[in-house]
Each structure stands twice: as C-alpha cells, then as structure tokens.
Amino acid sequence: MSIFEKPYELKTPVFYRGEPIRVLGIESTSHTFGAGIVEFRDGKVYFLSNALSQYKPTRGGIHPRESFIHHVNVAPKIISKALDESGLDVKDIDVIAVSVGPGLGPCLRVGSSIARFLASYFNKPVAPVNHAVAHIEIGKLIGGLQDPVIIYVSGGNTMVLTQGNNKYRVIGETLDIPLGNLFDTFAREVGIAPPYVINGNHAVDVCAEWSSEFLPLPYTIKGCDLSFSGLLTAALRIARERLNDKEHLGKVCRSMRETAFNMLIEVAERALMLTNKKSFLLVGGVAANKVLREKMIAVAEQHGVEYYGTPPEVAGDNGLMIAYTGLLHYLYGKTTKPELVFVKQRYRLDEENYPWLP
Amino acid sequence: MASIEEYTFLSKGAEAEIYLVDFFGLKAVAKKRVSKTYRNPEFDKLFIRNRTKIEGRVLSELYVAGLRVPAVYLVDEEHGVILMEYIEGERLSNIIGKLGINDVLKISREIGKFAAQMHNLGIYHGDYTLANILLNDAGIVVIDFGLSGFSDDIEEYAIDLHLVVRSINATAPHIADVFVKQMLNEYKIHYVGGAEEVVHRMREISARGRYIDRELRKSIMREKYVA
Numbered sequence A: 001m002s003i004f005e006k007p008y009e010l011k012t013p014v015f016y017r018g019e020p021i022r023v024l025g026i027e028s029t030s031h032t033f034g035a036g037i038v039e040f041r042d043g044k045v046y047f048l049s050n051a052l053s054q055y056k057p058t059r060g061g062i063h064p065r066e067s068f069i070h071h072v073n074v075a076p077k078i079i080s081k082a083l084d085e086s087g088l089d090v091k092d093i094d095v096i097a098v099s100v101g102p103g104l105g106p107c108l109r110v111g112s113s114i115a116r117f118l119a120s121y122f123n124k125p126v127a128p129v130n131h132a133v134a135h136i137e138i139g140k141l142i143g144g145l146q147d148p149v150i151i152y153v154s155g156g157n158t159m160v161l162t163q164g165n166n167k168y169r170v171i172g173e174t175l176d177i178p179l180g181n182l183f184d185t186f187a188r189e190v191g192i193a194p195p196y197v198i199n200g201n202h203a204v205d206v207c208a209e210w211s212s213e214f215l216p217l218p219y220t221i222k223g224c225d226l227s228f229s230g231l232l233t234a235a236l237r238i239a240r241e242r243l244n245d246k247e248h249l250g251k252v253c254r255s256m257r258e259t260a261f262n263m264l265i266e267v268a269e270r271a272l273m274l275t276n277k278k279s280f281l282l283v284g285g286v287a288a289n290k291v292l293r294e295k296m297i298a299v300a301e302q303h304g305v306e307y308y309g310t311p312p313e314v315a316g317d318n319g320l321m322i323a324y325t326g327l328l329h330y331l332y333g334k335t336t337k338p339e340l341v342f343v344k345q346r347y348r349l350d351e352e353n354y355p356w357l358p
Numbered sequence B: 001m002a003s004i005e006e007y008t009f010l011s012k013g014a015e016a017e018i019y020l021v022d023f024f025g026l027k028a029v030a031k032k033r034v035s036k037t038y039r040n041p042e043f044d045k046l047f048i049r050n051r052t053k054i055e056g057r058v059l060s061e062l063y064v065a066g067l068r069v070p071a072v073y074l075v076d077e078e079h080g081v082i083l084m085e086y087i088e089g090e091r092l093s094n095i096i097g098k099l100g101i102n103d104v105l106k107i108s109r110e111i112g113k114f115a116a117q118m119h120n121l122g123i124y125h126g127d128y129t130l131a132n133i134l135l136n137d138a139g140i141v142v143i144d145f146g147l148s149g150f151s152d153d154i155e156e157y158a159i160d161l162h163l164v165v166r167s168i169n170a171t172a173p174h175i176a177d178v179f180v181k182q183m184l185n186e187y188k189i190h191y192v193g194g195a196e197e198v199v200h201r202m203r204e205i206s207a208r209g210r211y212i213d214r215e216l217r218k219s220i221m222r223e224k225y226v227a
Helices: A064-086 A105-122 A131-143 A179-189 A203-208 A229-241 A246-275 A290-303 A319-331 B041-064 B092-098 B101-120 B154-171 B173-190 B195-206 B214-220
Strands: A021-027 A032-041 A044-054 A095-101 A126-130 A149-153 A158-164 A167-173 A279-283 A306-309 B007-012 B016-023 B026-033 B072-076 B081-085 B133-136 B139-142
Touching: A021 A064, A021 A105, A021 A131, A021 A319, A032 A064, A032 A319, A044 A064, A044 A319, A064 A105, A095 A105, A095 A131, A095 A319, A105 A126, A126 A131, A126 A319, A131 A149, A131 A279, A131 A306, A131 A319, A149 A246, A158 A246, A167 A246, A179 A203, A179 A229, A179 A246, A203 A246, A203 A290, A229 A246, A246 A290, A246 B041, A279 A290, A290 A306, B026 B041, B041 B072, B041 B081, B092 B101, B092 B133, B092 B154, B101 B139, B101 B154, B101 B173, B154 B173, B154 B195, B173 B195, B195 B214
Parallel strands: A021 A095, A095 A126, A149 A279, A279 A306
Antiparallel strands: A021 A032, A032 A044, A149 A158, A158 A167, B007 B016, B016 B026, B026 B081, B072 B081, B133 B139
16 A cells, blocks of 8 residues: 555644645755655645655765765756645745755755755745654654654664653664665675665675575674674675675675674664563664564564554655654744754754654 | 473563572572574574573673672573572662662772673673662672673773663763762772773763764774774
8 A cells, every 4th residue: 555545643742723734855865865745734644745866876885976966966856746746836835844964965965955945935944854853753653653662774874762751762773884884885895786776675685595594693782782894894704705606695695684683673672671662663774674574573573562664665765754754843843944954964863852752 | 401390480581581480499580592583593593502601601600700690500501591599689770760879879889890800700791781780788789691791802891881871871860970980980990901991992982873973073082983
C-alpha cells in the first residue's frame, strides 16, 4: 500500500483549529535533492507529494562539489514537480521547511539558499529542520508509535535513542564510522560499487548471496556504543587475500553484514531493557535493508514488543520528512525569519529541545 | 553436570535470563544466555560460548584477587550457563539520587578504587554503569561482566571510566561533578600505570561520536585525533 493513500493522525497534542496548513520541505544534505509537500487539516497529516533526484557517482564516493552541482541543476525541476503533483501553487504554501544539517556544507547550502529565497520573495516563515530529527519523526508518524526505542541507521548516522523531557536522548551511537558508511566503503574498496544500490538492494547484500558460509569478524561494543572501523579493516584485509574469488568475497560480505547487524541489534536490545519501552522503530536509509528488517522482526518477537520499520519510500533521504517536521516546527512555534536560517554541518539531534516530544 | 531441578525465574536481560537456584544449600543465581533467532546459528553458538567463557574467567580472577564480585560456582560453556553467588543489594542506578552526599562520595571512591584494581589485573568490565553496581551493607559489589575481557589497552580502561561518568550524568546530574572528581582521584591513587593517560583518553572518548562541534573536539583531543 502506498503511503500516500490515507492521512495520518497527528498524535502529539496540538491546539491548532484553523485553516489547513501546507508545508514545502526541501532536503539537500547529501546525495539527494528532494522536495515534498504535506498538508495539515482537521488534526490529520496528508502527504501530497514527494519528488527527489539522487546524485550517483560513476566512480568513488560522494564528491561534495559534484553533489552540489547536481543539486543546483535539478533543484528547480524537483520543486516544480513536487508542486505539480500536489496541484498547488507556491503561493498556496504556508511554511518553507529546509534541512539545515547535519550534512555536507556545499550540498546543504543549495537547499537553504532556495528556502531563504522562496521565503523572502513570497513572505513565508522558514522552519529550520534537523535532518536526523526528520527521519525519526516521519517514522513515528507512519508507524503510529509515540515512545519507541529508535534505531537510526544511515550513511551518516548510526544511533539508538529514546525521548524524554522534550529531548532526544542518545543511548548508544557509533564512535567512528556509521553502518551505511561501512557497507559503502567496503563495497567501493573491493570493487563491487558504484552503483551502491541496485533495484533496492545494496551491493553488499548482492555480494552476500554468493556464499552461505560464515566467518567470525571483530565484534566491538563499548558499553552501548558501537565501533565499525575495526570490522571494516578486518573485512577488507581478508577480502583482499582473494579478490577475484567470488565465493570468498561473498563469505566476507555475508559475515561483515551479519556481524554489523548483530552489533546494532544487541545495542537496541540493551536500550530496550534499560528503558523499559514497548516498541522498536527503525529509521534511516539502511532501514530499507531487507535483512535488517527481518532480523528486527525476530528481535521484537523474542521480546514481545511492537516493531515498525519505515517503508523504503521514505526511509532514504527525502523532502517529505522535512516538510512534516517543518509542520511540527510551525505548530509548536519554532519557525523563524529567512535571514536567520543558517546551515550547520555539525548539528547533533540531542543538543536542542523539541517541544512536541514526550 | 548434575541437573538443577528447582529454579525460579528472576529477571530477563538483553542477552540472558536470570534464575534463582538452590545449589547444594547455597542461594545461587544462574545466568543463562539465550539463543537469538536473528543471529546466524553458527555465530550464535560461538558467541554464547565465548561470552560465557570470558565472563566465567573474569569473575573468578577478580574473586580470587579479593575484589567484590559474585563467586562463580560453575560454568557451562556449552549451554551458556554460569552459576554464581546470589548477592543481596540495590542497583546504584535506582538509589544514588536518594543517598546523602557523604554516602555518595564514599561510593564514588569505592567505584574508582574497584576500577583501578580491576584494570591493574588487565581486566576491563565493558559495561561499567551504575546499573551494574549493587550496594549493600558491606559496600559495593560489581555484577554483569557480560561485556568484559582481558586487555592491556588503556582504551578499554578509559571506556569503563567513560561509562560511569555518562551513567552518573544521566541518573543524578546534580551530584555528577563531585562524584566524578572523587572517583578519578581514587582511581589515580590505585591504578599502577599512568592514570593521567587513561583519564585523558576518557575525555577524548566523550568527544567522539558524530557531528560534535569541531572547536569543542579540538579543545579536548590531541593532534592525532583531530578530524
């Protein structure tokens, strides 16, 4: 079922009973330029459109400048597409939301410049959104979960968190590279990527099918924190012994994936025990991974708790999640004037209060 | 192994279940690591066996050295079971906020001293938080060595200290400063290597993580760590 079919009940208390509010969200933190539109009407959130374009490197990883050029080129098209699909005109938009960090400087500046321009030209307020918060909020909305243990995994983040006192609390996070980065770097170094994702499957998942064997690799958990860099080094060292042997590479891929996911899940389980929450929410780009989803279902079953994983359409970076979080900003009075919107390349989600959190 | 007929379920953790058993007249606790359906079966077996083995070894070494940990009665690596002494007491994480300042300071020194003595033996705890420290009339008892191990890398020692600091900051922020100061002082007295180095590493660990302000990180980390 498409996520656009039905509206979502906004479960956080809101004292707004006026005209419908429409928010345009602009996302440009990394490889994706996206624009999405949500409407808030009678206590319900309607997804109107979600347009995006991804910069896909032909060799190597994301080059910030190349990604920036991509964003500049596609931005007008993507925003018009989002508006067309929703059947709205820019003038119908009430709030411009933009993700201001964390992310790559040049890329972030594309989104924020456009947001500042639109807001000052059409005289609208701007909602400066934290990209990580947006990933989590859209997951909570669609999943209908209010107070889960949140597992946020993407190319730039790996953390397990909960909420309390109007804040996000990081229970455990990666001390070096994120999980998505581990997969991407490994795939690139052994020559199976780019392209990193083929038909929704990551190169590492494709490669893992080449073998069914398992080989123990470094498993590093420090308290509730994770470390993937040792795993990467070990996996690369072993993979390079026989790079042309498909089965050998498959074995390393499968083992690395298994180890990394198990580490993440162990931390999630520990967080669940520590905080006594009753549900798991999986968000972020890696939430689209089928193997991780299967594992999460198994864990939730074993502990007898609820589980929800963000659907692939909104798991990766997109403008819709920015628009929805921008709506929350607006409803709780956290919007600002365009001249006060700045990008923040380093912007942790636990450094600020979010009034809609429990 | 003689089977134990009578046991009562006590609690469930992330990776193990805890049962209360009568072991030839001794009140004992059985910690059973459970198989996880999400793990590769081969890995699961290896994982449970390794963790059980290490936990058993660490506990007995510490006990023999005279540190206050539960005594190990029996280790069954194959089934992932450790049978150990039952310890009466309250988890520090539950009560630290209600204690008087003198008690808190005494406890913080004990925690520092325990860490130093443990590290002197080349052992790290790996999950040294207030939830894993019990308090009874005789003082503190450290439990749950599920993530512990043997290492002479000061990184592991620094992590132990970092975890206590984070844990006190989360449970009782109003007393965290004095607590940490006292704990580190005591640690420096008892740790035989270069305690300054461990404490410095601890500060560096707290500035890891992603998207930490660059200036803040620079002010804490030495050159080789600044990214």
